[in-house]
Amino acid sequence: MGYFANSAEVDKYIGGMFRAAADHPEVGPQMKAANLVMNVVYQEPDCVLTVVFKEPMTVTMEGAEYKPDITLTMRADTADQYWRGKYNLAVGLAKGQVKAKGPVSKILKLVPLTKPLFPVYNELVKEKDAQAAS
Amino acid sequence: MATMKAVVLQGPNEVRVEEVPKPSEVGPTDALVRIDRAALCGTDLHAYDQSMPVDPGTIMGHEFIGTIVEVGSAVQQFEPGDKVTGACIVSCGTCALCRRGKSGNCPGMRVYGLGVAFGDLPGVHAEYAVTPFADVTLRKINNEKKAEDVLFVGDILTTGYEAVRRSYQPGDAVAIVGAGPVGLCATMSAVALGAGTVAVIDRVPERLAEAERFGAIAINAAETDPQDAVFDLTGWRGADVVVDAVGHPSALETAIRVASAGASINIPGVYIQESLELPIGELWFKGISVKGGGCNLLRYMDEVMALVEAGRLNPSSMISHRMGLSEAEKAYEMFAKREAMKIVFDPTK
Numbered sequence: 154m155g156y157f158a159n160s161a162e163v164d165k166y167i168g169g170m171f172r173a174a175a176d177h178p179e180v181g182p183q184m185k186a187a188n189l190v191m192n193v194v195y196q197e198p199d200c201v202l203t204v205v206f207k208e209p210m211t212v213t214m215e216g217a218e219y220k221p222d223i224t225l226t227m228r229a230d231t232a233d234q235y236w237r238g239k240y241n242l243a244v245g246l247a248k249g250q251v252k253a254k255g256p257v258s259k260i261l262k263l264v265p266l267t268k269p270l271f272p273v274y275n276e277l278v279k280e281k282d283a284q285a286a287s
Numbered sequence: 288m289a290t291m292k293a294v295v296l297q298g299p300n301e302v303r304v305e306e307v308p309k310p311s312e313v314g315p316t317d318a319l320v321r322i323d324r325a326a327l328c329g330t331d332l333h334a335y336d337q338s339m340p341v342d343p344g345t346i347m348g349h350e351f352i353g354t355i356v357e358v359g360s361a362v363q364q365f366e367p368g369d370k371v372t373g374a375c376i377v378s379c380g381t382c383a384l385c386r387r388g389k390s391g392n393c394p395g396m397r398v399y400g401l402g403v404a405f406g407d408l409p410g411v412h413a414e415y416a417v418t419p420f421a422d423v424t425l426r427k428i429n430n431e432k433k434a435e436d437v438l439f440v441g442d443i444l445t446t447g448y449e450a451v452r453r454s455y456q457p458g459d460a461v462a463i464v465g466a467g468p469v470g471l472c473a474t475m476s477a478v479a480l481g482a483g484t485v486a487v488i489d490r491v492p493e494r495l496a497e498a499e500r501f502g503a504i505a506i507n508a509a510e511t512d513p514q515d516a517v518f519d520l521t522g523w524r525g526a527d528v529v530v531d532a533v534g535h536p537s538a539l540e541t542a543i544r545v546a547s548a549g550a551s552i553n554i555p556g557v558y559i560q561e562s563l564e565l566p567i568g569e570l571w572f573k574g575i576s577v578k579g580g581g582c583n584l585l586r587y588m589d590e591v592m593a594l595v596e597a598g599r600l601n602p603s604s605m606i607s608h609r610m611g612l613s614e615a616e617k618a619y620e621m622f623a624k625r626e627a628m629k630i631v632f633d634p635t636k
């Protein structure tokens with residue numbers, strides 16, 4: 154059994170983290186300036202999250218109308234570990250656990266923006282972690 | 288907890304020497320290295336000025352020589368006490384691309400000191416560093432008298448060497464655009480490989496004088512049209528191998544103009560721009576091949592080590608300043624202002 158019970162939880166926590174990022178004082182403006190669309194295809198549970206890095210920044214599940222500039226694919230549990238700051242993306246790419254499609258230069262500019270969001274994500278999942286532990 | 292001195296990125300144009308935890312986790316294929324010398328590289332400046340986004344808190348630096356302190360249980364080639372240098376791009380050595388000699392494109396490629404986008408690998412402007420895949424990425428220093436030359440094998444020297452060697456045939460005319468450290472490494476490599484003509488194009492007289500010392504013909508683009516000069520040197524044929532060691536559209540334009548029909552243009556200079564205009568007609572009619580990307584260090588480091596230890600490549604003559612690691616803040620400022628050609632740190636000071 155993975156960390157997320159269903160796609161709605163992926164949307165709530167991973168999608169929620171991107172929504173929070175839009176309002177992050179340091180990261181938000183830089184993400185909106187990226188001017189690109191990213192699809193992340195998750196497995197277990199299977200779902201697709203579309204993040205529009207523009208003003209306004211939007212995060213939607215399934216059926217998004219935008220053609221992505223970047224597509225990433227990974228297990229939802231991998232995403233959970235990454236956003237906790239416990240998963241090395243380079244190692245994941247080497248092992249084929251994470252796959253990426255799109256302009257490398259754009260991906261390399263986005264990745265450093267994610268690090269300040271690790272505490273935001275850890276805060277988002279705190280309650281779920283506590284429930285799982287009890 | 289044991290601590291060590293390290294140069295830590297604070298934000299745009301700001302680094303600070305801090306006490307940070309000494310690395311303690313050495314994985315099965317890792318080695319813990321005490322850094323004996325580390326150099327400042329142009330790529331560090333991309334992180335320093337944030338033209339390449341790198342997260343604050345990152346320990347900087349990727350060019351080093353050192354002494355092995357501890358090896359992981361699976362390391363076979365090294366033992367504590369060995370003097371080593373290492374590839375600045377840490378490739379796995381086992382994936383499909385690494386096995387085909389394209390380690391610079393390893394999907395799991397990591398670079399010391401460039402933050403989370405490049406694998407979150409702490410840099411070597413520090414007293415100690417953990418080097419992953421030690422058997423694959425490290426090279427033993429056999430002649431300690433050459434240690435300061437070896438310092439450049441893991442990055443700029445092999446980068447400059449590959450920029451010539453990857454498409455070179457004996458006797459070729461080689462033109463190098465940019466006489467910075469990588470351009471000079473390409474220059475000395477072209478001479479060592481036996482190029483017919485080696486021409487170096489720049490606008491800074493001191494750098495051109497350095498290129499001449501390495502055996503090249505200097506072309507000052509502020510005084511002469513580089514195309515006229517290269518064509519005069521090659522019987523109006525142009526250069527067979529052209530190196531863009533700058534990473535700027537104007538340098539690439541010059542590279543295309545001085546290239547012969549059928550030439551190869553190799554680009555070790557880093558392009559951060561997402562797109563630029565190219566004279567595609569000129570490229571097409573001349574049948575020019577263009578190659579860029581991170582250096583395939585694993586493929587060429589052994590050749591370069593052999594030439595260094597034989598005394599045929601002497602990059603340490605580029606070192607303009609030797610400073611203590613504690614002076615790193617000043618060193619980064621000087622390097623950013625181009626007041627130094629190459630700065631080497633001693634982490635004990």
